[in-house]
Amino acid sequence: MKILNLIQCLNLGGMEKATYNLVYETQTKGVDWQIQSITPAGDGKNLFTSLGIIVEDNSYNGKLGYKSHFSLRKKIKKFTGDIILVTGPTLTGCWGIKDNQQKKILAIHYCHKYGNQNLLKWKLFYKYFGNDYNAIICHSPYLLEQTQELAPHLKNKLRLIENSTQIQEVSQEEKIAAKKKFNIPDKSFVIGNAGWLIERKRFDIFLKVCAKLVKDNQKLFCLIAGDGPLRKELEDLSIELGISEVVNFIGWQQNIEDFYRAIDLLLFNSNSDAFGRTVMEAMGYGIPVVASVLEGGTDSVLIHQENGYLITDHNINHLAEYCFKLMIEKDLYYQFQSASIETIYKRFNNNLYIQKYLEVFDEVLN
Structure with a gap:
């Protein structure tokens, strides 16, 4: 054929x-x-x-x-x-x-x-x-x-x-090596997102949520994979928000596996996404997801409060609250981790x- x-x-x-x-x-x-x-x-x-x-x-x-x-x-x-x-x-x-x-x-x-x-x-x-x-x-x-x-x-x-996507098991050694590759300080909790740096993808929301979290979490680090016309504007925003030292823009990654190995939580924000593949890939790695999507089909894979958090507006306070819960409540983190892997295994x-x-x-x- x-x-x-x-x-x-x-x-x-x-x-x-x-x-x-x-x-x-x-x-x-x-x-x-x-x-x-x-x-x-x-x-x-x-x-x-x-x-x-x-x-x-x-x-x-x-x-x-x-x-x-x-x-x-x-x-x-x-x-x-x-x-x-x-x-x-x-x-x-x-x-x-x-x-x-x-x-x-x-x-x-x-x-x-x-x-x-x-x-x-x-x-x-x-x-x-x-x-x-x-x-x-x-x-x-x-x-x-x-x-x-x-x-x-x-x-x-x-x-x-x-x-x-595929379910990916990540060893502690692989996770440490990936964080070292991207110059992430030891013992950091890493929030990341990947995609086109364009208006629709709302990386500005990502940065604003991270800025809110950094105030109370000195060990937070932020990782952005991808590129696009808004990169300079977003880099400037990270400076304006006072978080540029804990944000790493790593560009497009042909080997995206190391990005997922390095992060502990995916924060995904978009005005419109037919499916939200980044969400699905993160779930395959057992990475809990917090997301805000105004319209689209992300809710077919990410179920609010069952295997992650998904809201239909870019409410920075709510997003920060959900991220913070997953940073401090280990049982909830492991619950979403397990539910995410099960979702991918059964349906995707x-x-x-x-x-x-x-x-x-x-x-x-x-």
């Missing part, structure tokens, strides 16, 4: 890591992959080429990439395999595959509503492009519900495949994720 994955970009965010997971796990199950990144490939390109995958990237010039459309379309036309999997819908990508004869699958990774009071454009998108696809995969129940509302005529094509393990994708591949081919 030959599949071309037409993906929005190849950075190191949740969408890209989910794609890498899919490619890695199915290479030994009869799937031969090629990848076209609609935009210039980011740091994630090396992850795929290390697997021996053919990866091509493209320029993205003009509004919505219209100046690069025909060169992309030519490359897609050369593909002679079985399925084109479009990850992250873009206009130029969806136009680019319109005349191809292969079976087509669309994978939706982000919320339709964020920053968009008028959903007419998404209704038009599904009306014009929806019938091009043999199946449309939504990666959280929240996304599935949104898509059904926007495009009820596509209901029979919609499939739910929630993202997955890699075997289930891969099995469902392979079923969709077989379904569209048959």
Whole structure:
């Protein structure tokens, strides 16, 4: 089975890591992959080429990439395999595959509503492009519900495949080594978060909560993995809040495992997240999570007061209170740690994720 994955970009965010997971796990199950990144490939390109995958990237010039459309379309036309999997819908990508004869699958990774009071454009998108696809995969129940509302005529094509991760055991020696790698003082309690340093991800809330906690917890340390256009602004904010000496911005990490080994608590804040992959990954390491998400599907994995804390507003006082409880109440910490691992094991393990994708591949081919 030959599949071309037409993906929005190849950075190191949740969408890209989910794609890498899919490619890695199915290479030994009869799937031969090629990848076209609609935009210039980011740091994630090396992850795929290390697997021996053919990866091509493209320029993205003009509004919505219209100046690069025909060169992309030519490359897609050369593909002679079985399925084109479009990850992250873009206009130029969806136009680019319109005349191809292969079976087509669309994978939706982000919320339709964020920053968009008028959903007419998404209704038009599904009306014009929806019938091009043999199946449309939504990666959280929240996304599935949104898509059904926007495009009820596509209901029979919609499939739910929630993202997955692995349970990771971390020894005390590995944890000590990871903290040393990031210059974290001994015996520090480490709160971290990872992702794009963009407005939607609300790392400003993360810093403000940490600033509130530092006042009463001298051994607190904060770790931020990721990069983006707001990095300088956030670094300046940490100085303004008086916590720059206990905040380490470590940039994108190709080996994200050491980040998770180094932290004791994940503080995740976002205006909109279809799923919140960082939350799920932390839970797989047995790291308790405190989160505030205004809209999205994070509540499908993080259940308030059962396996962590999740609120629907960025209330700094409440977030700080929850973090503080987990810092001082060891029994609660271990309770959430155990519940997090159980959640991943039962519902979000890699075997289930891969099995469902392979079923969709077989379904569209048959």
